[in-house]
Amino acid sequence: MTQRRISQETQALFVISVAAELAGVHPQTLRIYERRGLIMPFRTPGGTRRYSQEDLNRLALIQELTDQGLNLEGVKKVLELRERVMKLEKELSQIKVELSAAEDQVDREIAKVHRSYRRDIILRRQLHPDVRRRLKDLFE
Numbered sequence: 001m002t003q004r005r006i007s008q009e010t011q012a013l014f015v016i017s018v019a020a021e022l023a024g025v026h027p028q029t030l031r032i033y034e035r036r037g038l039i040m041p042f043r044t045p046g047g048t049r050r051y052s053q054e055d056l057n058r059l060a061l062i063q064e065l066t067d068q069g070l071n072l073e074g075v076k077k078v079l080e081l082r083e084r085v086m087k088l089e090k091e092l093s094q095i096k097v098e099l100s101a102a103e104d105q106v107d108r109e110i111a112k113v114h115r116s117y118r119r120d121i122i123l124r125r126q127l128h129p130d131v132r133r134r135l136k137d138l139f140e
Contacts, residue, residue: 012042012050019051023059030059036072038062038079 020027033039039058041049065075127135
C-alpha cells in the first residue's frame with residue numbers, strides 16, 4: 001500500500017472554531033461558504049470539518065474578494081476561473097516539456113542524417129586520377 005505524502009499546506013489540522021478565528025470570520029460563515037461550494041474542508045469519519053492552511057489561504061482570498069464588493073456567486077466564479085487558469089498553466093507547462101523533448105529528438109535525427117551522408121561524400125581530389133579525368137571529360 002502506497003502512503004501519500006501530505007504537505008503542511010494541505011494537511012487538515014484546524015477544527016471549525018479555530019479556522020474561523022484564524023480567518024477572522026464566524027463559524028457559521030464557514031458553513032455558508034461550504035454550502036455555496038466556495039470551500040470544501042476535509043471531513044473526518046465522524047463528520048467533523050477539518051481545515052488546512054490551504055483552506056485558510058482560500059478563505060483569505062474569499063475575504064479579499066468580498067471586501068472588494070463581489071457577492072458570493074461572483075467569488076465562486078473567480079475561484080473557478082483561477083482553478084481553470086492554474087489547470088491550463090499546468091497543461092501548458094507539460095506541453096512545453098513534451099515539445100522540448102520532441103525538438104531535441106528532431107535535432108538528434110537531423111544530426112544522424114547529416115552524419116550518414118557526410119561519409120558518402122567523396123572529394124574530387126580524393127578520386128583516382130583516371131576517374132577525375134573521366135569526370136572532367138563528362139562535365140566539360
